[in-house]
Every structure is written in structure tokens, then in C-alpha cells.
Amino acid sequence: MRLMTAKQSLFGLVLGIASSLGLAQEVTLKVHHFWPPGAMPPTRILQPWCDKIAADSANKLKCQIFPAMQLGGSPPQLIDQAKDGVVDIVFTLPGYTAGRFPIMEVFELPFMTNSAEAAARAAWDYYGKYASKEFTGLKPLMFSTHDEGYLHSREKQIKSMADLKGMKLRAPTRQTNKLLASLGATPVSMPLPGVADAVSKGTIDGFALPWEVIPSVKLHEMVKYHTETDPSRPALYSAVFILAMNQAKYDSLSPELKAVIDRNSGAQLSQHAGRIWDESQAVGRKPAMDRGNVFYTVPAAEVDQWIKASHPLYDDWVADMDKRGLPGKQMLQDAQALLAKYKK
Incomplete structure (x- = not known):
């Protein structure tokens, strides 16, 4: 019995040492x-x-x-x-x-x-x-x-806020839903795996997506029009x-x-x-170009109108943080300051 106990103790010691060494x-x-x-x-x-x-x-x-x-x-x-x-x-x-x-x-x-x-x-x-x-x-x-997130549509080119009116567009997140609504579209919240089926069935007229992911789900084959924003302005959404x-x-x-x-x-x-x-942006964009899809860049002046129309979302977010007992305005300023710091 003593021998067995000694062996057990020795075994435990070896295991402990091995474990402590990560072995x-x-x-x-x-x-x-x-x-x-x-x-x-x-x-x-x-x-x-x-x-x-x-x-x-x-x-x-x-x-x-x-x-x-x-x-x-x-x-x-x-x-x-x-x-x-x-x-x-x-x-x-x-x-x-x-x-x-x-x-x-x-x-x-x-x-x-x-x-x-x-x-x-x-x-x-x-x-x-x-x-x-x-x-x-x-x-x-x-x-x-x-x-950068852009808009992609099946039957109509989006060039202005007027074009967005009544269009059913997929959005990935709550803030992107609010953005599309502020611009006059009808947002449809949907994770990526559901987008292809929704476009093919006409459940949605288009979607908000970055270029990177589009080829992997062949969405460039399901739409004809792509709307990008002037590169001098921040991206539509992230x-x-x-x-x-x-x-x-x-x-x-x-x-x-x-x-x-x-x-x-x-x-x-x-x-x-x-x-x-x-x-990844250029690589993701190329299949749509090769297919002959139609591209449009929203000019800076029009983008500025979109920025103005969606600005209340900032106020709403700050107010939500304030309600939670957090310093909403300071938090927004800190996020913007960090973005500016790392963009340099």
C-alpha cells in the first residue's frame, strides 16, 4: 500500500511539473x-x-x-x-x-x-x-x-438620396439600418448568408456591403449596379x-x-x-468590373448631403450613452480622435 501511495505521489509530481512547463x-x-x-x-x-x-x-x-x-x-x-x-x-x-x-x-x-x-x-x-x-x-x-462599405443594386443605379426612396436594401447592423432609413431607403436587417437568396428572389432591391466579401458569395453576379462614394469623404458605413x-x-x-x-x-x-x-478592396472589386457591371461614384457635394441627413444618428448614439450613465459626447470625441490619430 505504501509503495502504491509513493508511486501515485511520484506520478502526480511528474504531472505537475509537466503541466507547469506547459508540456x-x-x-x-x-x-x-x-x-x-x-x-x-x-x-x-x-x-x-x-x-x-x-x-x-x-x-x-x-x-x-x-x-x-x-x-x-x-x-x-x-x-x-x-x-x-x-x-x-x-x-x-x-x-x-x-x-x-x-x-x-x-x-x-x-x-x-x-x-x-x-x-x-x-x-x-x-x-x-x-x-x-x-x-x-x-x-x-x-x-x-x-x-469601405458601398451600395449595390439589382435594377436601378443609386446616384442620389432621391433614388434611394422606397428601395429595400439589406443592412448588416442596427446603425446601418438607421443610416439607410435616414437616407430614404427601406432597410432590411440581414446577416451575410441570407443576402444571395434575398436578392435572387427579389425580397430586397440591393444591399450594403464592402467589396471584400462580394466574390465569395457571388453577389456581383446577382446585381448590375454599384454605387461608391467620393474618396475624399469618409466611407458610407463600417x-x-x-x-x-x-x-x-x-x-x-x-x-x-x-x-x-x-x-x-x-x-x-x-x-x-x-x-x-x-x-482586399481592389481584389474584391475586380470580378464586378470584369463582368461589365455599372459603377457610379457619388460626388462629394452629394455625399455631403448624405452626411447631413444622417447626422442625427450621432446625436441619438450620444443620448443613448448618456442614458446609460456614460459620457456620450466625450466617448464620441474619443472615437473620432483615435481614428484621426491612426489615419496619420
Whole structure:
């Protein structure tokens, strides 16, 4: 009996030493997202990140990626799948759950920026200052926005606010819905996977999307007209993306594996993702050009009218923050200051 006890004690000691050195722990992280497998974000942002944490951990950390909602549920449920531990990591938009993350929505207000890299860096800093309580149960690994958002329509070219009147246009987030309504359109809230079917059936007349994602779901083949905005003005809209990990899963990792996650996440990963989104614009635009689709750039003077018409959304957001006991005006100014800082 004493010999058995001694062996058990020795075994426990060896296990403890191995664990403390990070030798015993091998972890496969279950990662879920809504894009088709070949889309830009999973191939150029997510997969390289997974490869990097595997290399840095001597393959103790690995990803098992499930694209296109393969594990079930709908895109708005992804954030809770991570929070509840159904999966370990999700790549999604907080804005798919309307009104749940209102602080980070500041970067989804219209005409804030036309640089995804600047927005990604600003969003990471802003999260640390104001929004950490919005993500209880989650460990954000990255925030980013996409490249400039534009309008794409099936049967009518959009050149002015008058053209938008009565058009049913898909929007990704609450603030983009409000933007389209302020310009006279009829917004239809819809995650990306539903857009192709809605366009083909005529449920919507068009959609708000950045160029990056359009080829992966072949939407350039379902519309004829594309409306861009004068590059001297900020982009029509942006949407915020998050790579988020279940907090309890992160906490369960050894110190060495936590350090691998930390070294490869945060401000640096956010900036990297934003830069990739900016670079993806021309590539995403090319298939629509090759198909012979019709392009129109809204001139600066007309864009200024759109900016003026949608400005009350800023006041509404500030008022909402104030009602929550937060310094709304200062928060908006800080977001704008961070965007200006990182655009230089």
C-alpha cells in the first residue's frame, strides 16, 4: 500500500511539473464562423492566426475551424456560442445582435472613416477604455472593421438620396439600418448568408456591403449596379468584427499557452486585420468590373448631403450613452480622435 501511495505521489509530481512547463497540455480550439471557407477573412486573417499560434506553441495549440455555421445556429447566435462555451472561439460581428454592444457601435456610425486599419487600431484602444464590460464572459482577441462599405443594386443605379426612396436594401447592423432609413431607403436587417437568396428572389432591391466579401458569395453576379462614394469623404458605413474567445477556456490554459494567445492577439492582430481588409478592396472589386457591371461614384457635394441627413444618428448614439450613465459626447470625441490619430 505504501509503495502504491509513493508511486501515485511520484506520478502526480511528474504531472505537475509537466503541466507547469506547459508540456502536458495540448489544446484544440473549436472555432466557428459564418463565411464560406474560401472567403477573405477566414483565409487571410483567421487561418494564418491559427497557424501562428500552432507554430509558437510547438503545436500544443491548434484550431479546428468550422466555416459557414457548420456547427449549427445562425450568425447572430455566434457570440453566445463563444460566451456559453459551445465553441472556444468565434469570428463574427457583435452588431448582428442588435443593441447588445452599443458602446462599440460608435464605429458603425455613418461616415466615420475610410481606413479599416485606422478603425481597427482605434476600436482596440476604445474597447480597452470604454467597452470591456460589454464582453463579460468573452476574451476579445481582435477588433476590426471592413474596407469601405458601398451600395449595390439589382435594377436601378443609386446616384442620389432621391433614388434611394422606397428601395429595400439589406443592412448588416442596427446603425446601418438607421443610416439607410435616414437616407430614404427601406432597410432590411440581414446577416451575410441570407443576402444571395434575398436578392435572387427579389425580397430586397440591393444591399450594403464592402467589396471584400462580394466574390465569395457571388453577389456581383446577382446585381448590375454599384454605387461608391467620393474618396475624399469618409466611407458610407463600417461594421465592427470581433475574434472572441470563451473566457473560461482561456483561463484554463497554462501560463505558457496563455502567453502564446496574448502575443498573437490584441492591438497588433487588430491592425494587421484592418490592413488586410484595406488591401482586399481592389481584389474584391475586380470580378464586378470584369463582368461589365455599372459603377457610379457619388460626388462629394452629394455625399455631403448624405452626411447631413444622417447626422442625427450621432446625436441619438450620444443620448443613448448618456442614458446609460456614460459620457456620450466625450466617448464620441474619443472615437473620432483615435481614428484621426491612426489615419496619420
